[in-house]
Amino acid sequence: MADTHVDEPTPEVHAPAHAGRHPGPKEYIRIAIILAAITAAEVAIYYLEGFKEVLVPMLFFFSFVKFTLVVLWFMHLKFDSRTYARFFVMGLAGAITLFLIVLLTFQVFSS
Amino acid sequence: MVLGLVALAVVAVACAPNATQSTLEPKGPYAQKSYDLFVPVFWVAVGIFVIVEGLLLLFVIRYRHRKNQTARIPAQVHGNTRLEIAWTILPTLILAGVAVPTIATIWDLAAKPTGDVLEVNVLAHQWWWEFDYPDQKILTANELHIPTGRPVYVTLCAVGFGYGTPVPSQGGPPAPNACQTGPPDGQPPAAIGAAVIHSFWVPELAGTQDVVPDLTNHLTIQADEPGVYEGQCKEFCGLSHAYMKFKVVAHTPADFERWVAEQQAPASPDVSGDAAAGKEIFLQTCTACHAVAGLETANGQPAIANGGPNLTHLMSRQCFRGCTLEVNDENLARWIADPRSVEAGSFMPDYGLTSDQIDQVVAFLNTLE
C-alpha cells in the first residue's frame, strides 16, 4: 500500500499546509472551457454516424480526460502533496480493478 | 496437548465407523479426485503443523524463565534477513507444488464428460429435490437413480414454488443443459416462483455444486458400486434447510434399465374400495400441485405437476419430504393431516381433511407403485 511511502518530513521541519502553487482564476476558466468543449464533442460523436465503430473507446477516452482535468486542477492534486493523490488513487484503482474483475466473472464484456 | 488432540482426531477420522455421508470414503472417480488432492495436502499441512508447533513448544520449554534463575536480559536480536528470505521462499515453493495439481484438477472436473453419459436435470425446490431424466422421460423426486460405472452429468436448476415442471408425457422436460430462469413466454414473472440458492452434494460421489437461480450449473457424479449414497443440500436455503436431503441409488446397468421401464409406465387407473374414494379426494385437492401420469381430472385434463413432487410411482421410493421421512402409511397420514407441523414453512397446504378421508387418500397413494 502506498501509505508506507508517505513522505516523512523530520518533525522539526513541517511543510506548510499549502505547499506549491495554486492556479489562478484564468487558468480555472481555461480548464472549464476545455471541459465544456470535450462534453460537446462527446455528445456530437454520440450522434454522428461515422463514429459508430470507435464510439465506445472514444467516449471512455474523453471521460477519462475530463475526469483527470477536474482532479488535477479543480481538486489541486497536481499542486498538492502526493499523499492525497496516493490515497485517492488507492481508492480509485481499487474500485476499478475489483469491479472489473467482478464484471469479468459475469462475462459482461463477452457478448 | 494440542498434538495429542490432533493425533486423536486423525485416528478418529481414520476409523470413523458409521459416518454415512463422509467425504473421506469416495465411492466413485469424481469424489476420488477431490480426495486424492485432500490427502497429500492434509499431510503436508500436518508436517508444517508439527514443525511450527514443535518449534513453539521447544522454545517455550527451552527459554522459559526459571524460578531461581537470576534476571537475564537476552541479546537484543532484531532479525535476520537470510532467515526472512528463507521462510518466504520455502512456503512459496510448497504452495507452488500444491497449486499445480489443484489447477489441473479444477479444469479436469469442469470438463463435460464424453462418451456414454446419462444426463439428468436436477430441480432444487424449497425443500426437496426433483429429478428429471430428459431422455428417459422420467420425473421423480428425492431419489436419484443412476447406473454404476457410467458418468452422470447433472444440470442444476433452482426453482421456486409454483414452478410447473412439465410432465414428460405432456410436452417434454426443460431443455437439458439450460435452466429456465425467466418465466415461460407470455406468463408473469411469478410463474417461476421465488427460487433460492441450494447446493447439490453427494460427498461419496462428488464435491458440491451450488444450485443458483441465475446460473445453469453442471456436475458429474459416478458410482463404482451399486448402493445407496446420502446427499444433502449444503447451502442455507431457508426454514427447513436441514431437512433437504436426498438419496442416490446406484444400480447395475441391467437393474437400472429395469427401474427405468418401471418408472416410465403410467399409474394404473383401476382402483377400488378406500383407494377409489381416496382417488376422488386426490383429484379434487392434491392435483393442484401433484401430478400422477395416467390420471385424469374430472374434466378430462391430465394432472400437471405444479409445485409438488410427481407422485406417479410414490410407492417405489423409500422416502419423502426431502428424503427425511420413510414412505409408510403412518408418516403419509401425519404429513397430509398437518404439513407445517412436520416441516417448518412447508408449501403444502393443510386441506383440513378428516382422518377417514386421509386414510382413503393414503390407500390411494399405496396403489401408486
Place this chain on the structure above:
Amino acid sequence: MASLEHSVAPPVSDHAATSTGLPSLKLAMWLFLASDCLLFGALISTYVLYRGASTTGPFPADVFDIPFTSVSSFVLLASSLTMVLALAAIQRGDVGRSRVWLLATALLGMAFLGGQVYEFTSFVREGLTLKTNVFGTSFYVLTGFHGTHVAVGVLMLLTLFTLSFAGKITQDSAMTVELVGLYWHFVDIVWIVIFTVVYLIPTGNPGAGG
C-alpha cells in the same frame, strides 16, 4: 447517509503542525473520497451488469433524452468552475466575491437537481419506475445516490453562504471552503463517469448482457 459525516467535522483552522505536515481535515476528506470511489464503483458496476438485462421495457434507449442530460452535465461542470472561483476568492481574502461564487455554485447544483427531478418524472410518465425492471432499479438507485450527494453538497454550500453573512467565513476559513470544494468536485467527476457509462454508451439488444 454515508456522505453526511464529513460535513460535521469541526471547522477549525488547522494551523497546528501535524506529523505529515498536511492538514488533518483535508487528509480525512481525501481518505473519505477514496472510500467513496468504492461506493460508486459498486453502484456503477451494478448498473453496467443490469443495463441490458431487463426482461421487459422500457429500455435505456426508450427513455434517455441525451440533449437534456447534456445540458445538465454542462450545468454541473460549470458549478465546478464557480466552486474553484469561490475558493480562489476566499484564499485572496475576498469574502464578498467568494460569497457570490458559493451562491452561484449552490444555484447550479439546485438547477442540476431540478433537472434530475424533471428527468425522473418524465421517465416515470414513460413507464419506467424503480420497480419496472432491473434497468429502472439500477438506474434510479445509482443516479439517486449521486443526486443525494449533490443535495448534501448544496446544503453545505448554502450553510457556508449563510455563515458568510455572520462574518464566520474569512480568509482563515479557506480550508472549510476547500473541503466543501473537494467534495463538490468529487460529485462532479462521478457525474462525468455516469454521463458516459449510463447515458452515452449504447446498450446492446434488450435481454442480452452488456
Place this chain on the structure above:
Amino acid sequence: MASVSVPAERPGGLLRRPHATTGWWSWFTTVDHKKIGILYGITAFGFFLIGGSEALLIRVQLARPDQTFLEPAVYNELFTMHGITMVFLVVMPLSAAFFNYLLPLMIGARDVVFPRLNAFSYWAFLFAGLFIYSSWFLGGAPNGGWFGYAPNSVTDPSVGMTFYAIGLLIAGIASTVSAVNLAVTVLNMRAPGMTLFRMPVFVWMGLVVQLLLAFSLPVITIGLTELLFDRLFGTHFFDVAAGGSPVLWQHLFWLFGHPEVYILVLPAMGIVSEILPVFARKPLFGYQFIVFSGIAIGFIGFGVWAHHMFAVGLGPVANTAFAVSTMIIAIPTGVKIFNWLGTLWNGDLRFATPMLFSIGFIAMFVIGGLSGVTHAVVPSDYQQTDTYYIVAHFHYVLFGGAIFGLFGGIYYWWPKVFGRMLSETWGKLNFWLMLIGFNMTFGPMHILGLQGMPRRIQSYPASLGLSFWNMVSSIGAFVIAISVLVFLINAISSFRKPKQMEADPWDARTLEWATSSPPPEYNFEEIPVVHSLDDLWHRKYAETEGGRVVPVAAGGSGETPSAGEHAGGDGGAGHGAGHAIHMPSPSYFPLIAAAGFPIVGYGLIFGRPAIVLGLVITLAGFFGWAMEPSSE
C-alpha cells in the same frame, strides 16, 4: 489539531455545554478517546456474553441427533445472530476499543484527531447493535445467515433481514467514520520523532485495518442498500425473474467479507506482536517484515474474495485465479508466524497470562491458517465448503486467533486502563479452560465436516454417524463458557483492590507505559520526543559495547525530553504540569446525531413519521455540532 484549540467563554446555545469529565453522566458526553475505548470494550463484552449464550443454545440443540429443543425458525435466528454479533458487535468493536484507547497513547498524542467524531462512531455502533437486537421483540430476528445470501434474504417473509440490512448500514457508518478518524490520527498526530517505522506494530496494524475498513465498507454499504431496496421498495436487484443476479450479492458481500476477516484478525496480530517482546524481554524479531507482511495481507486480502464462492459456478478461470491468490496470502501470514517464533527464540520467557494467550494465539492460528490453505485447493474445497470443516476453520482463525489475541490484550493492558492488576491465578485458569474448551468445541468440527455435516442445519439424523463428536463439541462449548465466567470473576474482583498501579508493571517497551496508570485525561504531561523503535525500552536499558544489555540508572537518561523544546511542539501545550493543556470539551451532539439513525431505521420498517423525526434529530445533532467549538 482539533483537540487543542483556543479556549473561549461562550454562552450556551440550544443546550448548555456539558463540562463534567467525571460522574456517570460524563460517559454520555465524553470525547476522551480513553473513555470511548472503555465504552467500546464494555459494550463489545456485553455482546460477547449474548453472542456466546446464543452459541450455547445452538450447541445444546446439536448435542444429540434429531433434537427438537429449538425449532428451525428459532435456530436460524440464533445462528444468524450469533454470527452478526460476534463479527460486528464483538470482535470489531473490541478491536476498536484497543485502537481507541491505545493508538493515541502509543504514538504520543493527547487524543484522536477528531474527538467528537470518535464519540459519534461509538454511539452509532451502540445504536446499531441495540437496533439489531430489538428485532427479537419486534417481529423476529434476522434469520438468513450473517452472509444474508439473496434471494433467500429478500424473499423471507419475516422482518428480520430488514433489521439486518439497516442495522449493518448504521454500524457501517460508525466504522467508516472511525476508520477515517483513526487513520488520520496515526498519520498526523504522532509525537515528534515518531516516524512511521518507529511506530509499534499494533499501531501499524491499526493503520492497515482502518484502510481496509475505509475501502471495504462502501462495498457492503451498496450491497445492503440494494438488499434493503429489494425488501422495502420492490426493486429487482436480486430478483432472477426480472433479470437480477443473486451472484452479485455474493460478490458485494465477499468483496467486503474477506477484507473483514483481516479486519478481525490483524488487530490481534498487532496485540501479540506487542506482548511477545515484552515477556521475552527482547525486541520483536523482523519488525519490518512483520509490518510489511501485515500490509501485504491487507493488500492481497482484497483479491481473494471469490474463494468463498468456489462452488457457485464462476467457472474454472475464476476458480484458478482465486485459488492462486488465496495460496499467495498464506505466505505473508507464514512470515508473521515465523517472526513471532524468532521473537521467542533465546528470550527470557515469562508466562504471565497475556503471554499465555499470545502463545495460544500462535498455536491456534497456525491450525486455522493451515486448514485455510486446504480451502485454496479448490477440488478439495468442493467437499469442505459449507460444512463444519469451514466452521472449524474460521473459529480457529477468529476465536483461536482474534479472541485469544484480544484476551491477551485485555490482560496486558488492564493495569494501564484501570490501574489494577487482574489476578494471575484466575487468569491462568481462564486461559487453560479456554484453550481446552476451545479445542474440544472446534477441533471435532473438522472431523464432523469431513464426515459430511453441512453448516446451518438445525438437526441431523442419527443415521449419519455424527453424534459422538457433536456431543464432545457441545461439552467443550460449556467449558469455554466456564472460562469466560472465570474471566468475569477476575475482572470484577480486580475492582475490589485498591487502585495503585505503577506506570510500567510489565517492564514494557512502548510509550503508553511511560505515563501513569491510568493515564491522565491529557495522556502525557509533556508530549514525548521519540528517538527509536521501542523508545521506552531504550530509556530504561542501554547496550554496552560488548553487546550486554544493562539497566540505565534510575532517572538517568530516562528523562522525557519534551516537545516544547522543539519548534514543532503541540501548540505550546508542552510546558507545565497539565494545567495549561486544553483538552476538547465534552459534547452532547455526537450522541444526538447518532440517535437519529435507529429512529430512521424504525421508520423505514414501521412508518414514515419516524423517518422524518430521525432525520430531524440527526440533522439537529450535526448542526449543533458544527456550531459548537471543539473546546471552550
